Amino acid sequence: MIDKASDAKPSEIVDAASVLSLDDLCHACNVEVGWIGELAEHGIIEPAGRTRSEWRFSSLSVVRVAKAKRLERDLGLNAAGIALVLELLNEVDDLRTRLSMFRNSDEEAPDDTA
Amino acid sequence: MEFKDYYKILGVERGATQDEIKRAYRKLARKFHPDINKDPSAESQFKEVGEAYEALGDAEKRAAYDQLGKDWKQGQEFKPPPDWDAGFEFSGAGGERAHGDFSDFFDTIFSGVRGGARPGAGRAEFHARGEDHHAKILIDLRDALEGAARSISLRVPEIDAAGHVVLHDKTLSVQIPKGVVEGQTIRLKGQGSPGTGRLPAGDLYIEIRLKPDPLYRPVGKDLHLELPIAPWEAALGASVKMPTPTGPIMVKIPAGSAHGRELRIRGRGIPSAEPGDLYAVLKIVLPPADSEKARKIYQDMANELSFDPRAKLGV
Numbered sequence: 001m002i003d004k005a006s007d008a009k010p011s012e013i014v015d016a017a018s019v020l021s022l023d024d025l026c027h028a029c030n031v032e033v034g035w036i037g038e039l040a041e042h043g044i045i046e047p048a049g050r051t052r053s054e055w056r057f058s059s060l061s062v063v064r065v066a067k068a069k070r071l072e073r074d075l076g077l078n079a080a081g082i083a084l085v086l087e088l089l090n091e092v093d094d095l096r097t098r099l100s101m102f103r104n105s106d107e108e109a110p111d112d113t114a
Numbered sequence: 115m116e117f118k119d120y121y122k123i124l125g126v127e128r129g130a131t132q133d134e135i136k137r138a139y140r141k142l143a144r145k146f147h148p149d150i151n152k153d154p155s156a157e158s159q160f161k162e163v164g165e166a167y168e169a170l171g172d173a174e175k176r177a178a179y180d181q182l183g184k185d186w187k188q189g190q191e192f193k194p195p196p197d198w199d200a201g202f203e204f205s206g207a208g209g210e211r212a213h214g215d216f217s218d219f220f221d222t223i224f225s226g227v228r229g230g231a232r233p234g235a236g237r238a239e240f241h242a243r244g245e246d247h248h249a250k251i252l253i254d255l256r257d258a259l260e261g262a263a264r265s266i267s268l269r270v271p272e273i274d275a276a277g278h279v280v281l282h283d284k285t286l287s288v289q290i291p292k293g294v295v296e297g298q299t300i301r302l303k304g305q306g307s308p309g310t311g312r313l314p315a316g317d318l319y320i321e322i323r324l325k326p327d328p329l330y331r332p333v334g335k336d337l338h339l340e341l342p343i344a345p346w347e348a349a350l351g352a353s354v355k356m357p358t359p360t361g362p363i364m365v366k367i368p369a370g371s372a373h374g375r376e377l378r379i380r381g382r383g384i385p386s387a388e389p390g391d392l393y394a395v396l397k398i399v400l401p402p403a404d405s406e407k408a409r410k411i412y413q414d415m416a417n418e419l420s421f422d423p424r425a426k427l428g429v
Contacts, residue, residue: 027246027316030246059298059299059301060297060298062248062299063297063321070149071147074160075143075144075147085150094333097331098395101340101374101397
């Protein structure tokens with residue numbers, strides 16, 4: 001088979017509206033079904049559908065699960081810890097963005113007064 | 115090749131206990147983990163700290179390293195003496211340290227010994243279907259707003275004719291669709307690991323990451339822009355020109371606007387079926403008092419407006 005690696009690939013954007021099944025997601029991230037269930041229980045990912053066979057995930061889940069997997073592997077966090085870390089990180093990101101709106105690059109740190 | 119002082123990297127004394135080493139590693143791992151720390155140097159620091167823990171966290175490796183390293187300093191040009199590791203057996207037991215490639219220095223001193231030095235490399239695992247791979251692509255905000263063709267280079271493991279795993283450089287051209295947001299993934303079918311036998315290759319998932327833009331800060335589908343205004347524009351109100359991704363517009367600053375006020379311009383964020391919004395965050399900028407005239411105007415304001423900004427502080 002001819003290697004067409006260098007041709008432009010028509011990419012399928014797995015966009016926020018398009019969906020993955022539980023199986024797709026497990027395979028995409030190389031994780032166990034049970035662990036996806038645990039992540040869902042903690043709200044780290046939010047499947048649509050009532051039963052596991054009906055579960056559908058957005059493409060943003062792929063990134064979240066990959067991140068959760070790294071946090072578990074590298075920092076030993078459990079699902080509850082991961083959920084809290086992701087929420088706090090979001091909040092910190094948001095605050096940093098807002099804060100940077102108020103500061104110039106040349107006034108990063110407060111000045112000490114005499 | 116440079117000598118790496120693993121004690122220095124972990125910030126511990128040479129006589130540190132295993133507990134102290136573990137504690138130091140965990141603290142630094144939390145600090146530099148790339149999912150926690152957005153600094154671009156965080157990932158390499160995380161790997162370095164992981165490698166230091168791999169060497170010092172294991173009693174055997176630590177003993178060998180201590181033997182070898184006592185005369186060397188961080189950064190020195192280094193060559194291991196012959197037979198330096200005679201008498202040591204490395205079990206290659208893993209630990210909790212991070213996965214990833216180790217430096218040439220580490221490989222040189224811990225290689226070629228029974229058990230191998232690459233925990234995690236392990237036996238080839240045979241999957242029925244090829245594994246999916248993940249990659250990231252860093253694009254300009256402009257590419258996300260308009261769509262673009264971008265290329266991405268990957269190092270892909272492949273199995274050669276002799277059954278060995280080799281790393282192979284591959285370049286793909288990817289069509290970035292218009293209106294992508296940070297964190298969205300593009301799936302390229304069949305670009306993951308090859309399958310074994312007649313089973314298909316896995317897919318490649320490419321995560322979109324946006325480079326910082328000088329003007330706009332994306333927050334999900336919305337964009338935030340800092341809009342500098344003069345004090346009189348804030349106090350009296352004004353109609354000012356501001357940039358948007360689709361061209362400049364006039365925007366009305368309401369009279370009495372405070373610093374930090376956000377004006378929402380609907381539909382001018384990241385394009386989509388339901389486009390995001392553009393938020394102009396007002397930043398009141400003071401004209402510098404760098405001329406006689408400017409100083410006089412400020413002084414006049416001070417004299418003629420009875421204004422005490424600290425009235426509520428009770429001083």
